[in-house]
Amino acid sequence: MSVTIKDISKQVGVSYSTVAKALNNSPLVKESTKRKVMEAAEALGYTPNLAARSLVTKRTGLVGIVWPGIDRAALSSLVTSIQRRLAEKGLTALLSIHEPQEAIATFENLRADAILLFEESTADIIARPSHRRTPMISIGMPIKPGVPYVDMNRREAIRLAVETLAGKGYERIAYIGPYAEASMQQQEKWIGFKEGLHQAGITFQEEWIIDSRGLLWQDGYRAAKQMLKLSERPTAVISGSYDLAAGIIRAFQGEGLSVPQDIAIISYDHIPHMEQLEIPISAVGVAEADIATAVTDTLLRAIESIDNVSDRTSLTPAYIHRESD
Amino acid sequence: MSVTIKDISKQVGVSYSTVAKALNNSPLVKESTKRKVMEAAEALGYTPNLAARSLVTKRTGLVGIVWPGIDRAALSSLVTSIQRRLAEKGLTALLSIHEPQEAIATFENLRADAILLFEESTADIIARPSHRRTPMISIGMPIKPGVPYVDMNRREAIRLAVETLAGKGYERIAYIGPYAEASMQQQEKWIGFKEGLHQAGITFQEEWIIDSRGLLWQDGYRAAKQMLKLSERPTAVISGSYDLAAGIIRAFQGEGLSVPQDIAIISYDHIPHMEQLEIPISAVGVAEADIATAVTDTLLRAIESIDNVSDRTSLTPAYIHRESD
DNA sequence: TTGTAAGCGTTATCAT
DNA sequence: ATGATAACGCTTACAA
Numbered sequence: 001m002s003v004t005i006k007d008i009s010k011q012v013g014v015s016y017s018t019v020a021k022a023l024n025n026s027p028l029v030k031e032s033t034k035r036k037v038m039e040a041a042e043a044l045g046y047t048p049n050l051a052a053r054s055l056v057t058k059r060t061g062l063v064g065i066v067w068p069g070i071d072r073a074a075l076s077s078l079v080t081s082i083q084r085r086l087a088e089k090g091l092t093a094l095l096s097i098h099e100p101q102e103a104i105a106t107f108e109n110l111r112a113d114a115i116l117l118f119e120e121s122t123a124d125i126i127a128r129p130s131h132r133r134t135p136m137i138s139i140g141m142p143i144k145p146g147v148p149y150v151d152m153n154r155r156e157a158i159r160l161a162v163e164t165l166a167g168k169g170y171e172r173i174a175y176i177g178p179y180a181e182a183s184m185q186q187q188e189k190w191i192g193f194k195e196g197l198h199q200a201g202i203t204f205q206e207e208w209i210i211d212s213r214g215l216l217w218q219d220g221y222r223a224a225k226q227m228l229k230l231s232e233r234p235t236a237v238i239s240g241s242y243d244l245a246a247g248i249i250r251a252f253q254g255e256g257l258s259v260p261q262d263i264a265i266i267s268y269d270h271i272p273h274m275e276q277l278e279i280p281i282s283a284v285g286v287a288e289a290d291i292a293t294a295v296t297d298t299l300l301r302a303i304e305s306i307d308n309v310s311d312r313t314s315l316t317p318a319y320i321h322r323e324s325d
Numbered sequence: 326m327s328v329t330i331k332d333i334s335k336q337v338g339v340s341y342s343t344v345a346k347a348l349n350n351s352p353l354v355k356e357s358t359k360r361k362v363m364e365a366a367e368a369l370g371y372t373p374n375l376a377a378r379s380l381v382t383k384r385t386g387l388v389g390i391v392w393p394g395i396d397r398a399a400l401s402s403l404v405t406s407i408q409r410r411l412a413e414k415g416l417t418a419l420l421s422i423h424e425p426q427e428a429i430a431t432f433e434n435l436r437a438d439a440i441l442l443f444e445e446s447t448a449d450i451i452a453r454p455s456h457r458r459t460p461m462i463s464i465g466m467p468i469k470p471g472v473p474y475v476d477m478n479r480r481e482a483i484r485l486a487v488e489t490l491a492g493k494g495y496e497r498i499a500y501i502g503p504y505a506e507a508s509m510q511q512q513e514k515w516i517g518f519k520e521g522l523h524q525a526g527i528t529f530q531e532e533w534i535i536d537s538r539g540l541l542w543q544d545g546y547r548a549a550k551q552m553l554k555l556s557e558r559p560t561a562v563i564s565g566s567y568d569l570a571a572g573i574i575r576a577f578q579g580e581g582l583s584v585p586q587d588i589a590i591i592s593y594d595h596i597p598h599m600e601q602l603e604i605p606i607s608a609v610g611v612a613e614a615d616i617a618t619a620v621t622d623t624l625l626r627a628i629e630s631i632d633n634v635s636d637r638t639s640l641t642p643a644y645i646h647r648e649s650d
Numbered sequence: 651t652t653g654t655a656a657g658c659g660t661t662a663t664c665a666t
Numbered sequence: 667a668t669g670a671t672a673a674c675g676c677t678t679a680c681a682a
Contacts, residue, residue, distance in 0.1 A: 051376035052675035254579040377659030
């Protein structure tokens, strides 16, 4: 059996409700007894029982994160950032790498204060009975009506990349990212690409979208190699993600190409890592910090009252110049 | 308020204790009422309250994993594997990416049935009062006396790699991995390297350990490039991890080197991913599946009784031949 | 400033 | 086969 407030109360010689108050630093308790309680708690190795507490308070202070379990630097970085912000607000983030279904069930059983769904958690499996449940928000994409989401406007971000490149005079612009079997989030990107080309008055050519299939750096490397074989070589390329970009510049370096002289590159994913690559890469996207803030705020509001948060929180992407274009 | 067993009992017209039994599929309950209860539960959208349950059962079925939050494929892969095995045993894995201190506190408050520490969780911060607490085991390294660990014998694994290479006639063997400021786990590896050389009667040369600094693929790439500049080029190289190996072969390909003709490679990390690299890489180490099994078993035994598990569970590494040596 | 007691949603032990 | 009821460890009126 682990130590409870009753054990402490015996030690100190006060009632256990006084101990409870002392532990919660209530102003109703005399400083001196507070101190004694704290000391006894320390000495006995007391650990509060969250279950008991939450049973009465109806709050756990837990935020469940349904993690796609994908090794992508951009995602890890974002989740870390979110976790920190939540901690500042007194909330504790817990990740589950189970199937979304199971993960959600676990967090509901735990009575997490809110659930955050990461993008790849595939939409349709998530059945939600009409009953009031744990507030749930999704990041990146609308998962289900009734689950508000934070939208980072990937379409607009990529469009902006094209606009920027076109503005600098580039006309042979390629896009590397998942294409044929892309998820909705990834589709948005090449839609933005086409839109940008159109606005810039550049005729779209099918072969200038190179399908990377996946989103890992290996995929970027492969796609870039493939791109460089094109008879008419692009002079600029837009990468669909940080990890892809890392692979792409690796391929360029392998071919002895210099950036941006031989070929320019702008990548999606506005994260600090981008600066650390061998060649600091210009980026488009909503800054990681802004996403983290928006997500945290939305989560907090959802905890207050889920009806209080709009179905879609839209963030505005920006372009950050570095040395790659 | 969410739905409780009392709500169900009202619906069905039985006492809530009967509902409880029905929900737990007790044989003491008539099939027909069981069915009615289940239906009502479903209809009302009942979600069991883990807090209330665990308060009386003293078990949560939760295993807390303290995650170093490092982007390494080998680790993600392993944790996923562990998670699956735990699920088979009816346990739910939850990850925390907080600081080890906080993470442990969280899991203790939650009354997780056990805590699993991943290697990089730096040892000394983990203070443990003498009181009985949540069983805790660590993977990879002894963290603290009293915290049993599962040892994958990295030293022996790398030694085996050297032996294998030497047995095939290679004499100019290099090692790429963290060196100068390596953690204890990483030190073990180059100790195994030196040991292997010694046994093979090869004189150790300082410059044949190339310090990768980190453990990411970028680090491997950089170190390999550096290695290739050596006046006397190695004919075989041992990589300290999967991710490093990925970077290393990338570098080789960039230089137009073919594996294993121009240079052979064996890597630490016995994981499935190794097969998927452009060049399937021979590996040494304890198979991921075996680690996962050992960890899960140890965890289960620790939950039974922490005294029941030995301080060190030692696993035996193996060599797996692929096409890289 | 401290103590008493009710109650949170379950499980488990007795009765019935 | 079902129902009462006492825990579990805590918070929170309410009393003293």
